[in-house]
Amino acid sequence: MTPNQSQSWITTWLVEKFPQSRVLSVSYDTSITENTAKDGSIDLPAVAVSLATFLIEGESVGDTQCPIVLIGHSLGGLVVKEICSHAERLSRTYSESPRVVPIKKFLNSVKGTFFYATPNGGSLQRELAAILSSTEPFLTPKYLESLNEDTGRINEDFAKLRRKYGWKTYGVGEADETVISGVQGTSSVVLVDEGEASLDMDMFSKILGTNHLSICQPQERTSESFRCLVDFVMHIVNDQEDAESEDFLLHCGLPEHGVSLEGRVERVMEQLQLREAHPVLVALVGMGGIGKTTLARAVFIEIHASFEYSSFIYNAREALRLRDLDALIRENLYKGEKKDVRTSSNQSVSVWKTLKGKKVLLVMDDVDAREQISIVLSMIDSNWFGKGTRVIATSRVRNEDVLPDFINYDVRGLTxxxxxxxxxxxxxxxxxxxxxxxxxxxxxxxxxxxxxxxxxxxxxxxxxxxxxxxxxxxxxxxxxxxxxxxxxxxxxxxxxxxxxxxxxxxxxxxxxxxxxxxxxxxxxxxxxxxxxxxxxxxxxxxxxxxxxxxHQATKNDIDCGLILQRERVWMHAQLRDMGQVIAAHSRPRILVSTSLGQEDPALNNLITTNAKGEPMIKGLKVSYVENRRCRELRTNIPASCFYLPDLRYLVLENVDISGFIVKFSSSLALLSLHHCRRVLHSSSMSWHNWPIRDTDLASLANLAALEICTDPKIDRPGSPGSISSSSKSTLPTGFHKLAQLRVLLLRSSAVKELPPKFGCLPRLEYLDLRTRELAALPESFGQLTTLERLCLQCRALQKLPATFGELASLRVLELHSLTVDELPDNFGRLQNLRKLDIYSCQKLFSLPDSIGELTGLESMVLSSCNQLTLPESFGQLQGLKDLEIRYCERLKELPGCFGQLHALHTLKLLHFYELAKLPSSFGQLSSLQDLEMTQCLGLRKLPDSFGELRSLRKFKIVECYDLSALPASFGQLLTLQSLTIHRCQLRTLPESFGRLKSLQTLKLEKLPSLRSLPETFGHLWAMKTLTIHQCENLPCLPVSFGHLRGLQRLEMELQSRTFTKLPDSFGRLPALQTLKILSCHLQALPETFGGLSMLEKMRISLSKGVKALPDIPDSFEQLEALQDLVVEVPPKAVAMDVLSGWLEKLEDMGWICTRGSEEGVYAFAKVSRHTPSVFDFAHYMHKRRGVECVCAAPSKHSGRQSRERAEFGL
Incomplete structure (x- = not known):
């Protein structure tokens, strides 16, 4: 939002960067003038009313629920805040009215707010009136005084909103003084100082060379003020994409049976009675290991997108010992099909309020006690959730007391x-x-x-x-x-x-x-x-x-902004339980204590047995102990009780360990401290009070693995319990004496420096170092000659040491969010480097020329490095197999030597805004098998040499909007097996397309300019799956279409009004098994249709506005293999007598309607000839004609239905 229309750069430059975005630049000076009183004061809420009405009602901002970013300059930032506050007040006013829907959509869709030099603290300078009065007459001193009175309230209200909705904020401040000419002469002043502009901002940047007027008027696209805005919008987009990724527990954490679950899923869905409005609760009951969780997961994946909100709580029995149910639901919440990152990250609002009145799907895995689900049952009883809510629980116990009102579904073993x-x-x-x-x-x-x-x-x-x-x-x-x-x-x-x-x-x-x-x-x-x-x-x-x-990113990875995948171990719950029983009777012993502050028998037992000197304790893990309990331990337990001479593993998680007095054992091999506050976060402590002190180093001589992880949400300067910024934040001076240390995971914002001899750790193999304030690495860093894997996420790190190239054993290097502008010249000396990932290094302008010397490098990812260019030596990476480059905005071209990457197997070019062409040498990538190009917005054509990619098997090109044609050589891709073309401007496919003899899967999606398919299309004999979606100007299929003798699955969403028939050759598709024709205007099916002898499943839906159903040929009766037929007719689109006659013809052919719905979806089953239709269709027809019917009276919870038999007839 800008104060006038002069900021046209927003509407043009932003669209260039984000072509799918919609950008509005609105003016508020007119509305302010109209609402300004005669005495010069202003009614800012009235301004917000005007603009909020314009945005929400006039422009329907938020209606599509895509992410919204609000931008304001100076006082415009306050207007942005007041618009949000006004929308919130409206949502409360109309909470019971349909008018609340667009308002809620707007508030829920806002993901970020960006402020150019906005006075967030409420102390506006009087000079602001003098400098702006020439262009904005209403900015009088009296007006500013009036506005200052409201500013505190505005900022306070907005702060509550951003916490409630989880909005991200970015502030940009001016660095130079602004010259003010007034009655009393000329003066210079910084109108909005850094403290005002950065207050309550998640991110802040001071732009050098800008004053208050020029900060939001960048002269060119490379200006820092515009780049900050682009980075912020990109951050919002990336967050949204990460939220849309599927959950690990649902898709990676469970064993694959290798046996079809389709029938079992359908039977559970029948029990769920998805068409009924009343809540239904279903329990999947069976012994451990029988597949309850797998089945619940499969059902969830199948249906969760049709619910407003859904959540899958994995291993609820264990999870609810440590967490409240609302927290677990919040962390695993889906909104429709996608992860709800807003609710998940916003802990200030009860998740139950979010779910009130909503259609909810809740799956709770492994429930064994009523109290675990009692709150859900009480909310069902009080009608807290909306209509259509469903609850699924898996349980090993079949007990009405545990799961009352649930329909029990017995999960049977395999046949x-x-x-x-x-x-x-x-x-x-x-x-x-x-x-x-x-x-x-x-x-x-x-x-x-x-x-x-x-x-x-x-x-x-x-x-x-x-x-x-x-x-x-x-x-x-x-x-x-x-x-x-x-x-x-x-x-x-x-x-x-x-x-x-x-x-x-x-x-x-x-x-x-x-x-x-x-x-x-x-x-x-x-x-x-x-x-x-x-x-x-x-x-x-x-x-x-x-x-x-x-491979899974940890929660801490996500909190720190990393998208890296770590190797982790997953174990079935039954195997875990069995192992814990065995371990409880083994020697040496492992003790695990998960307490919430109550008396913990396990810890008490440890105290007792250890005092007697029996038995040996090999591992100790303590989680979630509250402060009160720790104080009791400190008071009641002598320090000697925590000397465990045989202890190998010590893991403390979310524990206030100020009460623990631990003398480290010389046997200790692993020490893991996760979010252990008071030791890592005491504002009164000095750094020598870390759990590891210089005096401890001798007893930790055998320590092999050390993990210290703090909470990024707490570990911020000025936050309660954070380390004072004045403290010397470093590891112990003698840290290098840990001679056996192989793995160090240090993830703490407080680390400001490493000890000078850090590089003298003789066996360190893996270092993961993440901190906000580490500005430099010691010169000894290059002496880590055994280091094989290094991850650096250090936002203040401006330079890598000159000795960096001496890391002779380094195999994996991950650089994230560094502020370095170059890599060391000796970077090419990392001869053992196999994997290099560089993320969000915004100031890195080029890779060094020595990069070409990394002949052993096999994998590289370059992401969000806006300044980056590639050197000519890049083509010398002869061992490079996998390369991904994304969001590198300045990368306008790939080097001419790119084709020399002869070992390249996989290439992904994603989100290039200025890449106009690929080098002519591109076709020389002789080993390239997998190529993906997404949002290469300037790309107009592929090189003529493209057909020379003799090994290419998979090609995916998405949202390359300027690409209008494929090269004539495209048909030379004789090994191509899978091709996806999505949102391009292709008008046709080349005649050589039919030569793609190996092509098995083809997807043509959202190609509005596509007007024909070549006649050679029918020569694609290896084709098994074909998808044609939203090609609205495609008038027909080629005559040769029936020659696709290998085609097994065909899905077409046509939409074209001119696409009214299928070619006569269509019935000659001998292998076709599944056919979906969606949103069609077909007038008839061809007479040859009955020749589809292998067809098993068919779904056909008519487009809105269609008044007639397609004619059914007599040969339709010959489809002996067809068992699943679904027809979708838009409600009231087709006259009832026409629909009735069409269905009667199907019935004469041996099909009966087994299901009909208000939405016009009809399912048919093949039975013996002339079997009468008794229930569904007749019931539906009577309802449409106003006949009262009695059926399906549901009980309160169980979903069981008492049906009265009714006679129906047409």
């Missing part, structure tokens, strides 16, 4: 055929008699987990005696006394007991102290202190299906 398929996939088709295989499978009881574990145990085993003994062991486990879980664990122990001692120890470590996804590198380092080759043990655990290695 014998499914069980054998799953077992053999892990046993790898054993060469033993089928009789033995069938006996083992039968003893697994259809449990997917048992089948996987036992199958992996018997992998490639050919000794019949081992198979027979396994059958006997399984039989004894099944007949043994104990609970269901005990019998299951006895079966799973078969695999555990076959492990080597080292592997058993690793398994128990993972099941107890490290089960919650610790960084795998940390664990490996600790294991290496006492084990040989732990990597071999890990591989065996994976092969035995006891654990999975997944």
């Amino acid at each position: 014998q055929e499914e069980s054998r398929m799953l077992f053999c996939s892990h046993a790898e088709n054993p060469e033993v008699p089928d009789e033995l295989v069938n006996k083992v499978v039968a003893q697994c009881g259809g449990l997917p987990l048992t089948l996987e574990i036992v199958g992996a145990y018997l992998r490639r085993e050919t000794n019949v005696a081992v198979w027979e003994e396994t059958i006997n062991r399984l039989q004894r486990a099944e007949s043994a006394s104990g609970s269901v879980d005990d019998r299951l664990w006895n079966k799973l122990k078969l695999c555990y007991e076959s492990l080597e001692n080292m592997e058993q120890e690793m398994f128990l470590d993972l099941a107890t102290i490290f089960y919650d996804h610790h960084d795998l590198e940390l664990l490996k380092a600790a294991w290496k202190r006492s084990m040989k080759a732990p990597e071999v043990g890990l591989k065996n655990l994976v092969d035995r299906c006891l654990i999975r290695i997944v």
Whole structure:
């Protein structure tokens, strides 16, 4: 928002950077003048009313719910704030009215506010009136006095709103004085000082060379004031994209069964009665390991997008011991199809208020007590949620007291055929008699987990005696006394007991102290202190299906703005529980305490047993202990009680450890401190009070892994409990004496410097260093000759040391948010470097010429480096296999030598705004197999050499809006298997397109200029899947279309009014199994349609405005394989008699309507000829004709329906 229309750069330059954006520049001086009283004062709320009405009602800002960024200069920033406050007041006024909907959409869609030199503190300078009075007559001293009285309220109200909605803020301040000419002469002054402009801002920048007037009038696109705005908008866009990514627990954290879940998902959805308005609660009940979580996840993925809000609480039984339900829901909340990052990050507003009156889907996994779900039940009873709300719980117990009012769905084991398929996939088709295989499978009881574990145990085993003994062991486990879980664990122990001692120890470590996804590198380092080759043990655990290695960003990674993926361990809950039971009876012992401040029997037991000198404690983990409990410990427990001489692992999480007096053990191999306040965050402490002091270093001589992680939300200057900025924030001087340290993860904003001899750590292999205030690395840094992996996220780091190139063992380097403008000249000496990732280094203008010397480099990511250019030596990276470049705005061209990257396998060019062309040498990328180009906005054509990419298998080109044609050589891509073209200006495809003999998948999406497909299109004989979406000017398919003899799946969303028929050759698609024709204007299906002998599923929907249904040919009756037919007709679009006659014709062909809805969706099933239609369609027709019907009276919770039989007839 700008004070006048002179800031046209906003409407032009921003659109160039963000072509999909909508930019409004509104003027508020007119409305201010109209509402200014005669005495020169102003009614700012009246101004906000005028502009808010214009934005929300006049321009429908927020209606599409895409992210909104509000921009204001000087007083315009206050106007922005008051508009938001006025919208909030309106939302409360119209809370029960439909008028609240667009207002709420506006408030929920605002993601960020950007302020140029706005007085956020409320002390406007009088000089402001003098300098602006010539252009803005209303800016009188009296007006400013009046405005100053309101400014405090404006800023206070806005501060509450930004916390409520989680809005990001960015302030930009002037650096130079502004010359003021007035009656009393000329003076110079900084009108809005840095303190005013930066107050309550998430981010702030002072722009050199700008005064109050010039700060928001950049002269060119490279001006710093415009770049700050672009970076902020990009930050908002990236946050939104990250929020839209799928959740780890839903998609990566569960074992894949390899058996179709489709039928089971459909049966659960039937129980959910998704068409009913009343709330329905369904419990998936079954023994552990039977697949309840997997089934719940599959149902959630299938239906969550149709709910206003949804949340999946994984492992609720364990999670609710540590967290409140509202916090868990908030962290895993989806809004529609996408993650709701606003609610997740805004802890000041109750999540229950967000969900009030909304259609909600809540899945709670592993519930075993009523109190875990009691609050949800009470809200269901009080009608807190909106219509259509659904709750799914998984539980091992079938008990009405635990899950009252739930419909129980018994999750059954796999069938014998499914069980054998799953077992053999892990046993790898054993060469033993089928009789033995069938006996083992039968003893697994259809449990997917048992089948996987036992199958992996018997992998490639050919000794019949081992198979027979396994059958006997399984039989004894099944007949043994104990609970269901005990019998299951006895079966799973078969695999555990076959492990080597080292592997058993690793398994128990993972099941107890490290089960919650610790960084795998940390664990490996600790294991290496006492084990040989732990990597071999890990591989065996994976092969035995006891654990999975997944790639996941930690919560701390996300908090710090990193998108890097770490290797982490995931374990099934049943295996974890089994491991914890085994560990409880093993020696040495591991103790895990998860307390919320109450008396903890485990800790008390530790005190007692340790005082007696028995037994050995190998690992100790304490989480979530409140301050009160710590004070009790400090008072009641002598310090000697916490000397644990055999302790190898110590993990403290969210613990106030000021009460713990720990004498570190010389056996300690791993120390992990996560958000341990009072020690890391005491404002009265000096840095020597860190948990590691110089005096401790001798006793930590064997420490191999150290992790110190603070909370970025707390660890900010001036925040309660933060370290004083005046304190000397460094590690102990003798830190280099930790001679066995292999992994150091130091993630603390307070670290300002490293000790001079930091580089003397002789065995350090992995360093992850993240801090806001570290300005330099010591010169000794290059002496870390064993360092293999380095991650630096240091926003104040301006230069890498000259010794950096001496890191001879470095293999992985990640540089994030540094302020360096260049890399050292000796960078090319990192000869062992295999992976290089550079993120958000905004001032890095070029890679060094020596980059070409990194001949062993295999993977590189360059992201959000706005100044970056590539040197000519870039083409010398002969080992580079994977390259991703994104958001590098100044990169206008790739170097001419780019084609010399002969080993390049995968290339992603994303979000280039000025890349006009690819180099002519591009076709020389002889090994390139996977190419993705997204938002290369200046790209008009591909080079003629493009067809020379002889290895290319996958090509995806998205939102390259100026690309109007593919080169004639495109058909030479003989290895191309997958092609996606999305939002380009292609008018046609080249005639050579039919030569793509290997093409199997083709997606043509949102191509408004596409007017024809070449006749050679039918020559794509290898094509299996074809998608044509929103190509509204495509009038027809080519005559040769029926020659696509390999086509199995076809999905077309046509929309074109001229696309009224399919070619006669359409019925000659011999392999077509699935057909979707959406939003069509088809007048008839071709007479050859009955020739689709393999067609199994068909869905056809008519476009809005269509008055007639497509004619059905007589050959339709010949579709013997077709079992699933769905027709969508827009409500009231087709006359009822026409619809009735059309459906009667289908019925005559052997199809009956099994489901009809108000939305005009009809499902049909193939039955014997002339079977009458009894219920759904007749019921629907009567409703449309105003006939009263009695049916489906739902009970309050259970969803069970008492139906009265009604007679219907047409």
